[in-house]
Amino acid sequence: MADLLPEHPDFLWRNPEPKSSYDAVIVGGGGHGLATAYFLAKNHGMTNIAVLEKGWLAGGNMARNTTIIRSNYLWDESAAIYEHALKLWEVLPEELEYDFLFSQRGVMNLAHTLGDVRESIRRVGANKLNGVDAEWLEPDQVKELCPILNISDNIRYPVMGATYQPRAGIAKHDHVAWAFARKCDELGVDIIQNCEVTGFVKDGNRVVGVKTNRGTINTEKVGLCAAGHSSVLAEMAGFRLPIQSHPLQALVSELHEPVHPTVVMSNHVHVYVSQAHKGELVMGAGVDSYNGYGQRGSFHVIEHQMAAAVELFPIFARAHVLRTWGGIVDTTLDASPIVGTTPVENMFVNCGWGTGGFKGTPAAGLTFAHTIATGAPHELNRPFALERFETGALIDEHGAAAVAH
Amino acid sequence: MLLISCPNCGSRDETEFHYGGQAHVPYPENPSGLNDREWAEFLFYRDNTKGIFAERWLHSTGCRQWFNMLRDTVSYDIQSIYPMGAPRPDKAAAAPESGTASTAADSTTTGSAAPSIAATSITSTSTAPSTAPSTTQSGTTAPEGATK
Numbered sequence: 164m165a166d167l168l169p170e171h172p173d174f175l176w177r178n179p180e181p182k183s184s185y186d187a188v189i190v191g192g193g194g195h196g197l198a199t200a201y202f203l204a205k206n207h208g209m210t211n212i213a214v215l216e217k218g219w220l221a222g223g224n225m226a227r228n229t230t231i232i233r234s235n236y237l238w239d240e241s242a243a244i245y246e247h248a249l250k251l252w253e254v255l256p257e258e259l260e261y262d263f264l265f266s267q268r269g270v271m272n273l274a275h276t277l278g279d280v281r282e283s284i285r286r287v288g289a290n291k292l293n294g295v296d297a298e299w300l301e302p303d304q305v306k307e308l309c310p311i312l313n314i315s316d317n318i319r320y321p322v323m324g325a326t327y328q329p330r331a332g333i334a335k336h337d338h339v340a341w342a343f344a345r346k347c348d349e350l351g352v353d354i355i356q357n358c359e360v361t362g363f364v365k366d367g368n369r370v371v372g373v374k375t376n377r378g379t380i381n382t383e384k385v386g387l388c389a390a391g392h393s394s395v396l397a398e399m400a401g402f403r404l405p406i407q408s409h410p411l412q413a414l415v416s417e418l419h420e421p422v423h424p425t426v427v428m429s430n431h432v433h434v435y436v437s438q439a440h441k442g443e444l445v446m447g448a449g450v451d452s453y454n455g456y457g458q459r460g461s462f463h464v465i466e467h468q469m470a471a472a473v474e475l476f477p478i479f480a481r482a483h484v485l486r487t488w489g490g491i492v493d494t495t496l497d498a499s500p501i502v503g504t505t506p507v508e509n510m511f512v513n514c515g516w517g518t519g520g521f522k523g524t525p526a527a528g529l530t531f532a533h534t535i536a537t538g539a540p541h542e543l544n545r546p547f548a549l550e551r552f553e554t555g556a557l558i559d560e561h562g563a564a565a566v567a568h
Numbered sequence: 569m570l571l572i573s574c575p576n577c578g579s580r581d582e583t584e585f586h587y588g589g590q591a592h593v594p595y596p597e598n599p600s601g602l603n604d605r606e607w608a609e610f611l612f613y614r615d616n617t618k619g620i621f622a623e624r625w626l627h628s629t630g631c632r633q634w635f636n637m638l639r640d641t642v643s644y645d646i647q648s649i650y651p652m653g654a655p656r657p658d659k660a661a662a663a664p665e666s667g668t669a670s671t672a673a674d675s676t677t678t679g680s681a682a683p684s685i686a687a688t689s690i691t692s693t694s695t696a697p698s699t700a701p702s703t704t705q706s707g708t709t710a711p712e713g714a715t716k
Binding site: 392394395403404405406407408452453454455456457461462463495496552553554555 | 569570581582583586587589604605607608609611612613614616617618621623639641642643644
């Protein structure tokens with residue numbers, strides 16, 4: 164049978180055996196791990212490095228997110244790092260020589276209450292001051308941009324307007340990972356799948372190696388990019404992270420004709436919806452309330468977001484759910500990521516991106532690579548250090564970041 | 569959806585309940601004696617166990633009472649449900665309880681010292697480097713047997 168099939172196209176990356184030693188090891192072969200390896204190789208000349216992935220490449224949250232890319236965050240620190248990410252998204256297809264269909268179709272964040280309206284207009288102002296494109300739309304302008312939205316006042320929470328970021332959009336998440344992986348491979352990075360980290364080798368308080376199910380690998384530096392499993396790795400290394408892992412679910416409908424021209428997010432009735440290039444309606448909402456590592460959640464969460472979607476988009480009432488799934492997101496109490504050094508020497512951590520890590524992928528990679536290579540934070544990730552939980556300099560994006568986390 | 573057996577009301581759907589996070593986290597015994605690191609631990613650091621986790625739930629649309637639960641965070645299997653203030657059942661017989669804390673009610677309801685299981689979980693950081701002081705290292709600010 165196999166000989167009847169056409170020859171397999173060229174693989175985008177090798178599948179090398181792990182070497183006994185590397186200059187740096189990145190734990191986690193998702194978007195952030197791959198982007199980190201790419202920038203380590205490209206910007207810092209570190210090519211004798213490996214990315215270890217316990218499953219298959221980009222099979223965790225990179226395969227499970229709803230692909231939304233935006234930078235309309237309220238606070239200066241967040242706007243800076245997410246806007247830098249957005250600028251990188253704009254140039255990466257060319258730089259990586261891979262068209263991963265970054266579609267700047269805009270993102271709309273709906274306002275349903277007077278409080279929402281005030282918060283939204285404030286955020287538009289803050290965005291503009293930070294050089295982030297943003298505008299406030301009245302309900303008729305919302306309708307013009309997205310005709311399938313119900314802006315009548317016959318629903319529980321009528322649409323009172325929206326913020327709009329025209330440069331925001333979506334991209335094909337798998338292709339983003341593959342684009343990074345191929346470039347990493349070209350630059351000499353070893354991408355090692357089915358390689359689970361089981362412990363760390365330390366010399367005093369300095370990490371000197373990584374224990375895996377495929378043997379021990381010596382390394383000078385370790386970067387953790389394990390999202391929902393960050394706490395598990397930190398515990399192996401002997402420190403704690405202020406992270407709680409929760410299931411976050413999403414769903415798609417079967418394929419439809421193009422009906423939804425932009426991305427619509429509603430914090431208040433809580434759903435976000437876009438239409439994938441192929442035609443599925445892609446939806447997500449908030450996390451399941453309980454801690455979980457199960458990559459699945461409770462159905463009432465799905466039910467709730469579909470109810471919100473049908474109220475906002477009556478046309479969806481006859482659509483069918485094709486597939487639902489869950490990922491494990493690493494949430495922090497200020498809904499902002501942690502990118503920086505750890506209490507263990509030569510070990511660095513990139514985690515806490517929670518429900519919004521996909522959009523941050525390029526900036527996470529860029530700043531984390533800088534931190535690993537130089538031992539000091541990049542200007543953009545300096546505020547996102549682990550120490551902020553002690554100093555109190557939190558970056559509280561809960562509710563401020565256009566959507567609840 | 570989880571089917572949760574409320575100790576007062578019996579089995580009810582998860583939607584009737586509110587999640588309260590890690591159980592057995594006592595309010596600091598001596599708040600004014602805590603340094604920034606210790607406050608960070610109390611405010612922002614919680615166990616994020618992959619496996620059997622002791623957590624609090626509130627039956628918010630039923631009896632409105634809090635209770636504790638042991639649940640597997642991978643399979644979501646509920647292993648046991650026990651009252652606030654009681655020690656964690658799977659560890660109760662194991663490690664010797666320290667001082668008076670073992671029988672004390674949970675501080676989230678009473679403000680008194682909490683079961684010593686909290687100390688057990690916090691001192692699990694004792695393998696951590698000196699930049700992350702654990703309870704044992706902060707003994708000067710917390711009396712023996714108390715949890716911070």
